Amino acid sequence: MPHTPRVLIYVQHLLGTGHVMRAAAIGRALTTHGCPVTMVCGNTLPPTLETDGLNVISLPPVRARDASFRELVDENDEAITDAWKARRRDLLLQVYEDCQPDVILTETYPFGRRQMSFELEPLMETARARANPPLIVGSVRDILVPKPDPRKEEAMAEVALRYFDLILVHSDADMVRLGDSFRYADRVEHLLTYTGYVYLAKPADPPADDGKDEVVVSCGGGVGAFHLLDCASKARAHSTRASDTRWRLLAGYHMSEDEFDTLKTAAPDGVIVERARPDFPGLLRRARVSVSQAGYNTTLDVLAAGVPSVLVPFAQLEESEQTVRATALAEHGRVVYAQDTTLTPQSLARAVDDALGMPMKDHPTGMDGADVSARTVLEAWKKRT
Structure with missing residues (x-):
């Protein structure tokens, strides 16, 4: 019997980047315990992703055309076909045969990714x-997207x-x-183990005084975030507590060049617009306040920094996950919640002012979910063998 198992991780991110970042963090944690890890990925990897120690295999990329997730498109923005699906299925099965894993770990599935x-x-x-x-x-992350039809959730179960054999839930069970x-x-x-939050960021010090005493506005991968960044660009002038400080807007790499250029051109004095940065956690630790969406990884960056925060959850179409998360954190007094669908520069400025009136918070316990996940997998495998 090998001392450590060979692990195959399957991850398919369709819109944002949180899924693949969480899967890679767990993969890296497994490698620290001596496990050979192959991560097979079904979409383009974000440029800031750390994959040290992982054998990354990329399948032909697929993504959701929009936040409805009703249509999947390939790298040429064409709807995927049955022939395309058959080719990718065969490639995935070949990866399995080549890897001969002792453990298969699927990110989100079976509680999502039914399209796959x-x-x-x-x-x-x-x-x-x-x-x-x-x-x-x-x-699976802390919060799933509830299905209107209960039969779909029953099918997932x-x-x-x-x-x-085992389901890892990456949340604090008390929250x-x-x-x-x-x-x-x-x-x-009986299958569930709560691991705490998967957070492995290693904040690097940003250059010069970047982030110092700033309002840092972020939007994860950037899909559907133009309205948030546009409001933030105009909100500085309406703030009573943060109109004298620099506002730094970080556009995710999925935001189109046209939208990015529009934001840069329209940015007033005191507002910087740039692409997302790998030193984002370091910026937060220096910031006066954070404004962000409420994706899993971004929220953990905010909580770990202990910075006053406004969460504007992505809530287009049927998306509810970020709203549930932001509401729960607001109820625990951790953040100020602002609704995306009614957001204006004036309402965002008020939310920033409210956040600046909140005390700094220590980050929550249970942020080592990647290592807990790795150790849980190893214990379950040893029992199996």
Whole structure:
């Protein structure tokens, strides 16, 4: 028996970057325990992603055309076809055969990524058919997107029970539990382990005085964030507490060049517009206040920095995950919540002023979820073998 298992991580991010960043963090944690880790990724990797020690294999990229997630498109912005799906399925199965993993870890699936069932179900069936099947582990963030049709959630629970040995939930169970956003959590309760939050950022010191006493405005990958950054660019003039400081707007790499150029051209004095930076956590530690969306990774950066914060959750179409997270944190007195759909420069300025009236907070406990996840996987594998 090998001392440590070979691990295959499957991750498919369709719109934002949080999924792949969380999967890579868990992968890196596994490598510190001596595990060979192959991470197979179904979309373009963000340029700031750390993949040290991981064997990264990229499948032909696919993404959601918009926040409805109803249509998937390839690298040429064309709708994917049955032939495209068959080719990617075969490539994924070949990765499995080449890797011969002792552990398969899927990010989000089976509690999301139903669109990828064309390749994930064959992977599950192939793995389960082996004489000594690998340990199959699911990895999910703190909050899921509730489905209007309960039958879809029931089907997710059935897939979990059919294929999975363990489900890692990356949250603080005292703050958020899977049942808060998933109707059938009780059916899979015996599979669940709460790991705490997956946060492995190593804040680098930004150059010069970047971030010092600033309002730092961020938007994750940048999809659907033009309105937030546009309001922030105009909000400085309306703030009573932050009109004398520099506002730094960070546009995610998914934001189009046209939108980015529009923001840069229109930025008034005292407002800097630039692309997202790998030293973002370091900027936050120097900042006077943070304004951001409420994605998983960005929220952890904000909490870890202990900086006064305004969360403007992405809430287009049927997206509710970020709203649930922002509301929970606001109820715990950690942030100021501002609604995206009614946001104006004036309302954002008021929210920034309110945040500046809040005391600094220590970051919450349970931020070592990546290492807890790695150790949990290893313990489960040892029991299996």
